Amino acid sequence: MNAAVPLESLPVLNISCYLFVAIEAPDALRDTLHERARALDLKGTVLIAEEGINLFLAGPAEAVRAWVDALRADPRFAALAPKESWSDAVPFRKLLVKVKPEIIRMNHPTIRPDQAPRAPALPAATLRRWLDQGHDDDGRPVVTLDTRNAFEVDVGAFDGAIDWRIAKFSEFPAAVQAHRAELAGKTVVSYCTGGIRCEKAALYLEQEARAHGVDARIYQLEGGILKYFEEVGGAHYHGDCFVFDERRAVDPELAASPESVIE
Numbered sequence: 001m002n003a004a005v006p007l008e009s010l011p012v013l014n015i016s017c018y019l020f021v022a023i024e025a026p027d028a029l030r031d032t033l034h035e036r037a038r039a040l041d042l043k044g045t046v047l048i049a050e051e052g053i054n055l056f057l058a059g060p061a062e063a064v065r066a067w068v069d070a071l072r073a074d075p076r077f078a079a080l081a082p083k084e085s086w087s088d089a090v091p092f093r094k095l096l097v098k099v100k101p102e103i104i105r106m107n108h109p110t111i112r113p114d115q116a117p118r119a120p121a122l123p124a125a126t127l128r129r130w131l132d133q134g135h136d137d138d139g140r141p142v143v144t145l146d147t148r149n150a151f152e153v154d155v156g157a158f159d160g161a162i163d164w165r166i167a168k169f170s171e172f173p174a175a176v177q178a179h180r181a182e183l184a185g186k187t188v189v190s191y192c193t194g195g196i197r198c199e200k201a202a203l204y205l206e207q208e209a210r211a212h213g214v215d216a217r218i219y220q221l222e223g224g225i226l227k228y229f230e231e232v233g234g235a236h237y238h239g240d241c242f243v244f245d246e247r248r249a250v251d252p253e254l255a256a257s258p259e260s261v262i263e
Helices: 026-039 061-072 124-133 169-183 196-212 224-232
Strands: 012-020 043-049 052-059 083-087 095-099 142-146 156-158 187-191 217-221 237-239
Touching: 012 061, 012 196, 026 043, 026 061, 026 095, 052 061, 083 224, 124 142, 124 187, 124 224, 142 156, 169 196, 187 196, 187 224, 196 217, 217 224, 224 237
Parallel strands: 043 095, 142 187, 187 217
Antiparallel strands: 012 052, 012 083, 043 052, 156 237
């Protein structure tokens, strides 16, 4: 791609976002959202569960934003804040709107972000500053903890990130139990692609630290890697970010990165 061409001039807007919020009738919502997206000729995946919504959609900017505006008109979803990127073509082959038991599968029913206060969220600029200085504002060592699957980490990650080589997110609780002592005395910033996994991961980390007397300060990176790229670029990050569409990966400027090798 020609770097001189503004990404916003590309024809396809890609959005990703999630929101943990109680949904009493996910099947009815599925039918409504599917019909709206189909009418606007959008492609992508929308996952709905009793705990919330998680979506990835692409199409002409006007159509994508019209769909989001209609969803935000429902007070339950007024706080939706999609992350945007641009591409030459729609990176999805079809439209899928599904009801699932969880919008991000952890298999740990006591962790319900729609029913609990969020773990502290760290803005991208603060994480960069902490990594620049090598410690948090109280002088504690800062570590980044990657909550993604191993194959995603291999495409790109924060420098020196803790990587427990999990194959799927439902393995994360067991990994915490095996390694929680390693987090003692540290400020731990958990991160993932767009933030959804860390909503659950950070809550679980807090729960485990309290239960076992581990002196660890737990944060989640607000908006994940994609928001970090958007706000501060690729500082302290090496490689690209794996995404679950046909682009396969985006670089720190949020452009498709065909150079990424994904096994």
